[in-house]
Amino acid sequence: MVIELVKEDVFGESSPLGLRETKFFTFDSLHLESGEVLSPVTIAYETYGELNNQKDNAILICHALTGDAHAAGISKETGKLGWWEIMIGPGKPFDTNKYFVICSNVIGGCKGSTGPGSINPNTGKHYGMSFPVVTIRDMVNAQAKLIDHLGIERLFCVAGGSMGGMQVLQWVYSYPERVKTAIPIATTLRHTAQQIAFNEVGRRAIMNDPDWMGGDYYGITFPANGLAVARMIGHITYMSDLSMKEKFGRKLRNKEKFGYDFEAEFEVEQYLKYRGETFVHRFDANSYLYITKAIDYFDLGDNKDLIKKFYNLKTKFLVISYSHDWLYPPYQSREIVKVLKYAWVDVTYCEISSTYGHDAFLIKNQEQEHLVTHFLNNAYSKGE
Amino acid sequence: MVIELVKEDVFGESSPLGLRETKFFTFDSLHLESGEVLSPVTIAYETYGELNNQKDNAILICHALTGDAHAAGISKETGKLGWWEIMIGPGKPFDTNKYFVICSNVIGGCKGSTGPGSINPNTGKHYGMSFPVVTIRDMVNAQAKLIDHLGIERLFCVAGGSMGGMQVLQWVYSYPERVKTAIPIATTLRHTAQQIAFNEVGRRAIMNDPDWMGGDYYGITFPANGLAVARMIGHITYMSDLSMKEKFGRKLRNKEKFGYDFEAEFEVEQYLKYRGETFVHRFDANSYLYITKAIDYFDLGDNKDLIKKFYNLKTKFLVISYSHDWLYPPYQSREIVKVLKYAWVDVTYCEISSTYGHDAFLIKNQEQEHLVTHFLNNAYSKGE
Structure with a gap:
């Protein structure tokens, strides 16, 4: 078998x-x-x-x-x-x-x-x-x-x-x-209200993305940036202050010094970036809108x-x-x-x-x- | 005088x-x-x-x-x-x-x-x-x-x-x-890590906005959508679960029923929208990037x-x-x-x-x- x-x-x-x-x-x-x-x-x-x-x-x-x-x-x-x-x-x-x-x-x-x-x-x-x-x-x-x-x-x-x-x-x-x-x-x-607020910000991030195109993006493009930001917000709320401290603290990615730039230098930044970027390959942005809305109505x-x-x-x-x-x-x-x-x-x-x-x-x-x-x-x- | x-x-x-x-x-x-x-x-x-x-x-x-x-x-x-x-x-x-x-x-x-x-x-x-x-x-x-x-x-x-x-x-x-x-x-x-994370998501929202144009938007356009999302995230973190409950709860804007659409129906959504939209008239998106970065380095x-x-x-x-x-x-x-x-x-x-x-x-x-x-x-x- x-x-x-x-x-x-x-x-x-x-x-x-x-x-x-x-x-x-x-x-x-x-x-x-x-x-x-x-x-x-x-x-x-x-x-x-x-x-x-x-x-x-x-x-x-x-x-x-x-x-x-x-x-x-x-x-x-x-x-x-x-x-x-x-x-x-x-x-x-x-x-x-x-x-x-x-x-x-x-x-x-x-x-x-x-x-x-x-x-x-x-x-x-x-x-x-x-x-x-x-x-x-x-x-x-x-x-x-x-x-x-x-x-x-x-x-x-x-x-x-x-x-x-x-x-x-x-x-x-x-x-x-x-x-x-x-x-x-x-x-x-x-x-x-706070739970609605977090969802709403995620929805705004998606709907602000020009690639969202009013939701008619299928087969044309994908609002990956907006959905990634929504997912990043979500991820922060799924972890605790303490678990983030234990997992990442202020650890840097791969250098001893700050880069003094706007790359993801801290491990926590890189983690969120990764989480956002991988999520867009497995989830539809419109579904994110509809499901968060259902939750908010609950x-x-x-x-x-x-x-x-x-x-x-x-x-x-x-x-x-x-x-x-x-x-x-x-x-x-x-x-x-x-x-x-x-x-x-x-x-x-x-x-x-x-x-x-x-x-x-x-x-x-x-x-x-x-x-x-x-x-x-x-x-x-x-x-x- | x-x-x-x-x-x-x-x-x-x-x-x-x-x-x-x-x-x-x-x-x-x-x-x-x-x-x-x-x-x-x-x-x-x-x-x-x-x-x-x-x-x-x-x-x-x-x-x-x-x-x-x-x-x-x-x-x-x-x-x-x-x-x-x-x-x-x-x-x-x-x-x-x-x-x-x-x-x-x-x-x-x-x-x-x-x-x-x-x-x-x-x-x-x-x-x-x-x-x-x-x-x-x-x-x-x-x-x-x-x-x-x-x-x-x-x-x-x-x-x-x-x-x-x-x-x-x-x-x-x-x-x-x-x-x-x-x-x-x-x-x-x-x-x-959690504080860095919230700032980083705000920065991503700004930098994802096509109107940000790598920061060279002065006199041309303005990443208003991205900055508004960053501000909305910020605002949630400035209030408490309890104060949001007291101020907004699940109150709707101006109707008795849900609209079953994606407009800002809840008062908390409208509040965040307003806060985001007014903020962009008084604050520069690039300064938001630089100042949050300074805070994260602290x-x-x-x-x-x-x-x-x-x-x-x-x-x-x-x-x-x-x-x-x-x-x-x-x-x-x-x-x-x-x-x-x-x-x-x-x-x-x-x-x-x-x-x-x-x-x-x-x-x-x-x-x-x-x-x-x-x-x-x-x-x-x-x-x-």
């Missing part, structure tokens, strides 16, 4: 899940929160493990801003490991020996699901900025169609960090009966209304935050917990101590593994 | 200092830290109050990144109040009835002092990016020439916030005998060496930080205090509680006024 033979990704790292291929599911239309209708809609997704006969072992993994459906294993297309390889696989927290794990690319994205870079069937051209604005709720409604398609009535768990965590919360909000357990990580009930509503909405909800929660995450600080996770507690919902909360910032949930750490493993074990063994 | 007649600025606010005019001092040359020589050098400055006969009542105020020499009174040129009007004037903390207050524009700036927008006498053209890279030390050395020119041997006080605070620290470092008291506010001994050295350097220094310090300042967080001010304490230097420290972020030192607050007033009173009454 090919899967057995190719266990190493392009960087020489191996995965017990071997080679994985992204699949596609297309359905007729989706009514969006804006009132517009998107049609047709394709969802790119991957699955790991097997759905059992009772169909009660399915876990939906939701990705963050720049993620994709390739959450684990080695991609047949890119040769790279999945973005949550540390968490998904046999014997791992999302244990593919026990659970059927699904990950799908969000609509509005650029990794196989319908987004601004897709062809608009009415015009035969790329949507560009004629693509309708989508919300987290729209993303979740599209995922629900995929879950229907897979014959799953109720998900054993929905889990994700950052924007993935917003989808988790939206799932419970929109489909409370369909989610047995939920793991929102490093996320919030609503986007704050607001589950007033806490009082939420408590009513969630009152006596049967879904069990594990809420995780990270101590040095200043983009989605622990106080926002505690607010989720507070709302759930007031609504008499079963919730476990843990703030994991880590010098990494927001990105911490993507980096191997035993505490997160331990918490998720035991939370799932517990809920699964108890059945209904 | 005109000064008596015009006491209101363009916004209808008045100043007891009346109309003020920026003066200019030009000297032959300045040897820069990079090894280059800048020649000639003009320093724009303003003064408030009178130098006494003993010449022991002079206070030098140092401005932050986008400040200028016009610290107080109503500018004859722009009709606007000075940037530290709250702190400078008769009966105010920097009491012009008692003290002779000086504020000068930094070299590399664009408010009258020699900078990249000045004419290079060797070519007859604007310097642009041929302007030499300057450092905080170079800025201070240029100020020292002005202080010489004004016939002042020893400053009673050097004070400033943010980059102004770096100049304060550099003054004490470079000219310990010439500074009787020092007030560094919301500042640091060295720029960290590093007074290793703490151990600093303790040796400052050992038994006679300068008295008042160090102030702000609780919600995450750009120059209180821990950086405490580090200044620690170094000074280890060096047996007389230092008073106060962290002022404020929901404003870094900008707090520019906003009227009684605690800062009280602390500065009494610190100066005390030091002044004690004479030597």
